[in-house]
Every structure is written in structure tokens, then in C-alpha cells.
Amino acid sequence: MERPILYTIEPPENFKQLLTLYESLGWNSLKLTVNDLKQMCNQSWYAIYAFDEQQLVGMGRVISDGVVTGIVCGVCVLPNYQSKGIGKEMLNRIIEHCEQNRVIPQLMCVESLKSYYETFGFEKF
Numbered sequence: 001m002e003r004p005i006l007y008t009i010e011p012p013e014n015f016k017q018l019l020t021l022y023e024s025l026g027w028n029s030l031k032l033t034v035n036d037l038k039q040m041c042n043q044s045w046y047a048i049y050a051f052d053e054q055q056l057v058g059m060g061r062v063i064s065d066g067v068v069t070g071i072v073c074g075v076c077v078l079p080n081y082q083s084k085g086i087g088k089e090m091l092n093r094i095i096e097h098c099e100q101n102r103v104i105p106q107l108m109c110v111e112s113l114k115s116y117y118e119t120f121g122f123e124k125f
Contacts, residue, residue: 005058005086006051007093011041017056025076045070046097050077050086057081060090062098062105070103091120 012018015038022028022037032040041047041059045066050058058077064070072094077087098105107122114124 003052005084005089007089008049008051009047011038011047011049012051012056015041018059021056021059021076021078024079027076040074045103046094048090048093048097050081050090052081058086058090060087060094062094062103064098064103066101066103068104070098070105071108072098072105073108075109091117095120 015034018037018041019028019032019034022032041061044061045064047059047061049056058075058081060072060075062070062072072091075087075091075094077084077090095105105122107117109117
């Protein structure tokens with residue numbers, strides 16, 4: 001039986017886990033440090049984290065003015081945890097948070113993921 005994934009807005013105690021997540025996806029071409037990632041998340045308007053027990057397995061965030069527009073970015077899941085609905089759950093929670101605050105979610109992603117995000121109602125513009 002699989003353990004339930006915990007979704008929370010509480011950041012990881014150790015952002016080294018986020019660095020590991022980024023590096024597992026090949027997302028660290030900018031050579032971000034643990035402190036860079038911590039600052040990035042702490043300065044986001046909204047961030048959500050997915051944990052399997054104490055292990056960070058996913059995260060996503062929104063950069064926003066908190067009034068009109070929110071840019072959804074950095075939605076990621078560890079490769080071994082992909083295709084289990086974790087990204088979908090995080091994205092649904094991000095969209096819900098934006099809607100509750102009357103912020104229009106807009107998405108920033110690579111072209112290859114366009115069709116995935118279209119299933120959530122996002123359109124290319």
C-alpha cells in the first residue's frame with residue numbers, strides 16, 4: 001500500500017531537498033544554491049510542497065502581485081514520483097488558491113509540456 005502524499009505550504013526544513021529535486025530534472029543550469037532556492041520560494045506569492053513522509057517529492061509556486069495576475073512556474077516532481085497525480089494535485093491547489101484570491105493564473109512552461117497544461121484550461125498566448 002502506497003503512503004499518502006502530504007501537500008503543504010510549509011517549506012522543507014532543508015532546501016537541499018529542493019536542490020536535489022531541481023538537479024534530478026536537469027533544472028539547475030543557473031547553478032542555483034540552496035540559499036537561492038530558499039529565497040526563491042520565500043519570495044513567491046504562493047508555494048506548495050509535496051512530501052512522501054520527510055522527503056520532498058514535488059513543488060510548485062506562483063509569482064504574483066496578489067491582485068490581478070499570478071505566474072505559475074517551477075511545478076516539478078521527482079522522476080520516480082511522476083505519473084502518480086502529484087503534479088496534477090499541486091496544480092489544482094495552485095489554481096484554487098489563485099481563484100480564491102481573484103488572481104488570474106498564467107503559466108510559464110517549456111513547449112513540450114503545453115498539451116499537459118492545456119488539460120487544466122491553460123492556453124498559449
